[in-house]
Amino acid sequence: MNSFTARVYEMVAKIPRGKVATYGQLAVLLGCPRAARAVGTAISKTPEHLGLSCHRVINSKGEMVPGNVFGGPDRQRRLLMDEGVCFLEDGRVDLKKSIWVSAFKD
């Protein structure tokens, strides 16, 4: 399974605890800066049995998922806060501090 989707899973799995990554960020790491959409779509199809921390993946604004994909945005927020991710009063992730800086890709 060398699909783009699989590559996304690998990247998400490499996100360190207490950090978060944006769809566009992952897309760039995968070599397709314009494939942010594909990244989101791929993650949306991520099987839970893979044990991926999809809640660490957010959009460029640092917002949670719009819907109740994880059982509710509050669910994701709780998980991130528990990992030490900084949050803003707006309920968004502090990308300035909690963004995952990928020094290496593979």
Add this chain to the structure above:
DNA sequence: CGCGTGACGTCTC
């Protein structure tokens, strides 16, 4: 092989 869809991103009004 072509069309439609989707957890996005960036530009323009």
Add this chain to the structure above:
DNA sequence: CGAGACGCCACGC
């Protein structure tokens, strides 16, 4: 600065 429109890429049918 806010909202809207277009564009990109991968995948299912």
